[in-house]
Amino acid sequence: MDVSDLVDTTTGRQKRTIYSNEELYKQELERIFGRCWLFLVHTSQIPKAGDYFRTFMGEDDVIVIRQKDGSIKAFLNSCTHRGNRICRADRGNAKAFTCNYHGWSFAPDGSLAGVPLENEAYFGELDRSKLGLVQVTHVAEYKGLVFGCFDPDAPSLEDYLGDAKFFLDVWLDAMPGGTSLLGETQKMELGSNWKLPVENVCGDGYHLGWAHAGAMSAVQSMDLAGLSVGNSSTNLEGGLSVAGMNGHMALTSLDGISGYAFYPEPKPMMDYLEANRPTAIERLGKVRGEQLWGSQINITIFPNLQFLPGLNWFRVYHPKGPGKLEQWTWAMVENDMPDEMQAAILDNQCLTFGLAGLFDNDDGDNLAACTEQSRGWRTAQMDVFTNMALGRSGPRDGFPGDIAAGLVSEHNQRYFYRRWQEHMQAESWAEVPTYNINSLSVEEPENA
């Protein structure tokens, strides 16, 4: 389907049909989820050989397994005989995966290890070497985050991430001990198109003071770049909306503490930041170490990964049709954080952005309603807009990307839809543009 008229990034306009059209959705599964690098698992979730984690790439059910040699492989969770799902658990440790249907058994390296009645029923003529689990084409790790990609022609993960690594490293590489995701997966079903929550978190600071007014009025410690209850004020100096990095985005405050200042008992968090600030500066340089590490940051890796240093939630959205998705969330910590601080972060993440999250529970109905209001005969023909602060972006010293001031802007959303359109129009990776606008030619001190 031609999508050239469905998004106009120069005016900040999208056709609503992109949230409801079945044909477009199938095209997304092929050209976005079948082509992009997708987050699979954090290395902390499968530390030992045989550890596995079940997830999705688009609508494809996938098992990610730690191998004996420490490497990580991912396979379609589907028996090569009759297609049945071979693993029904969320995660765990296994020596083999045995299909419930006829008992075919697969080793953690994907090979077909056992077939009942192989000699009697197949007369020993089955070529087991050709019937191993189908492997995800590429699996690669970036500092603890494991991604998979179905497209053999995709760029390397490093190139795919591009200048977003500048922001990724603020979380993944500020401290020598690395990071972890904690606990079980917090799974929620939403009646929303998958693009809406991604776009909401990637750049929409506008909704915070209004959609979350109830939670903000109850949790008095909440103050994000001057945003206040009822959207009565904002401070454009306090943050940046950063985009133009191959479709990845960041929304960040610049004070170096606001992420942790929200906590009900911020003192131990502030102590941790103070004690480790020199390390962060040494590893990331002055700009990131002082202004970004400890700040509230929203990081989006196109198409469906988002994590928020500060509020410390980490999330992927799995599409389940044009009007439905599953939202998977974990708490995230730096491994250098003391146990009590990690426990406090897990608890606070569950309180604020968990399944009964004081803030998270405000978003679902809005996103579902935006989806529903794109389904009608008339509404499907209508436009929606992300045209705030249009033309008011540019470079900024010390930062990569095309940058708009403040957290209240629709700058990042425009880039999200631009990337969506670029992928949807392209027949293959060769036609997908690569861009890292205002790339920093001279890196800050390299220490990693």
Place this chain on the structure above:
Amino acid sequence: MLEMNPAPVLVEDMIALTQRLYHEARLLDAERFEDWLELLCDDVTYRMDLKRRRFRADRSPPAAVGAGVVFNENIARLKLRIDRLRSGYVWAEDPPNFVRRVISNVEIEPADAENEVIVHSVIVIHRNRIDGLARQFTAGRTDRWRHGTQGWCLAARDIALDHAVLPDSNINVFF
């Protein structure tokens, strides 16, 4: 596993506690949160843990820092949630949704403390929200109720939610 104490629970206690569960459900259905708080002990704990979905034979250890929770509340946290719901800004609850709790499978057994009992129950929460959107949560509850000068108060509630994926976009309700 909790050992069954051979001493039977008094019939009047069974009636009083069962009635209390029904009353509690009716207060919450009517959003009478302040009246509901009156039924809670000051040191109440109110928890819903995230569950694991693993193979039976799986021996992988539990998460070091914890599995995470849906609720891990004390009285102050419950009041915080009520403050949010009462703020007038929780748009998903306005107009008010049709919410009805069904309480069943009530089973009462003695607790270790003399003035406390363990109460098991099942709760089904029906919600009809926008238009025809109806959702249902099912959960098991294990409570500890304490008898004091004000009658029975809820000292602890552990809620086991029976959904691997939450089938709704919020949990703006108490179990």
